[in-house]
Amino acid sequence: MKLDELLDKPTEFKILQNEPHAYYASFNVAGREIQFFASNEGAEDDVDEGEWDISFGELQMKKRQMRMPGQSAEYQDLNYGKTGSGGELEVFSTLKAILVKFIKERDPEVITFSADKNDGNRAKLYARMFKKNLPPGWELQSEPGADHEPVYFMMVKESLSEALDKPLPYKVTNKSKTTFQATFIVGKRKILFEADQISVALDAWVVSFYELGNASTSISKKTGSGNEFEVFATIKKIIEDFIEEFNPRELRIDSFKGEANRGKLYSRMLKKNLPIGWNIEKDDSHPSYELFILKKD
Known part of the structure; x- marks a missing residue:
């Protein structure tokens, strides 16, 4: 048999x-x-x-x-x-x-x-x-x-591969040489994306995104419940546009360990949707969050 x-x-x-x-x-x-x-x-x-x-x-x-x-x-x-x-x-x-x-x-x-x-x-x-x-x-x-x-x-x-190519419209709310912020709406929730330069020498930036009114710190990465693929598709699009305009050499994105499934999901999506010419490293040494470091080759 x-x-x-x-x-x-x-x-x-x-x-x-x-x-x-x-x-x-x-x-x-x-x-x-x-x-x-x-x-x-x-x-x-x-x-x-x-x-x-x-x-x-x-x-x-x-x-x-x-x-x-x-x-x-x-x-x-x-x-x-x-x-x-x-x-x-x-x-x-x-x-x-x-x-x-x-x-x-x-x-x-x-x-x-x-x-x-x-x-x-x-x-x-x-x-x-x-x-x-x-x-x-x-x-x-x-x-x-x-x-x-x-x-x-x-x-x-x-079908998720197709979903990740359908970002929502977003609005740039703050932009300078060292700061970039944008917001977008998912259902009744407003999501904030932030990028701040933390090293001029390395041209390194820390990236955060979370639901406004639902996060006490940027580390938590809480984006509420539901429509997470629309959220990630839009974050993916914002990062692509940010890289094209600011041309950074390093991005650091953290994921709160308390959200086990979502951390795994974002980890895999980041790896699968890296911009061309970039690689990713993972730093799991922090007790409360894991850090993903995206670097240009």
Whole structure:
């Protein structure tokens, strides 16, 4: 029997939670309970209807290190990213079926997930299977983390490439030799883009963008919820126009670590949409944010 045929034989699964910002399913393989969870609710209840993060794993019984009066010696815990040994084709076949059902019902724009690269070959196996069995109209991107970090994956609708070529109109509100500001409207939100020169010798600029009235600092990069692809398409256009007019040699863009999914999304979009003749470096040494440094070759 061919592998493709095996992956079209999912076991029975149950949808246990189907709410606006959470989708939860469960199934059993060889006596093991596997759970699938999808959420688009991030830090500080920050929600984007199009961005979802998924996780899955085996529900296991674990022994308590310390017991309070009345507590049992064991408790149930989901071992994320690990689905036990054996029956992996059946597990993946069912995860594939759940994912197809989830996409059909929720129509997401982006789906992110991670895999432990230190867990033998399972991360590579899942990466290959996801890539080979993507729903029509989707593409898979990946980004390996540092030695101690997992591999991050992002499934993106191919139509997003077209969406990123449709920026909204923007207005330049402040411009000098060392400062550039522009604003644009997304729905009922007003987004501010700022670029400030921080080194004349290096011709380096720090770039920030956030929703006016919804950000206490530029580092947070909060742009509200919804229409994030329109936001990024317009930011992309502003950066291109800024580079053409000011001809900087370095741009520094930070992303608040508290917004895990959005940081990953912006990271991948920055890398995929670099201006011609530029490269990107990442500085992850800061506790609250990661810094992306764009440099002209």
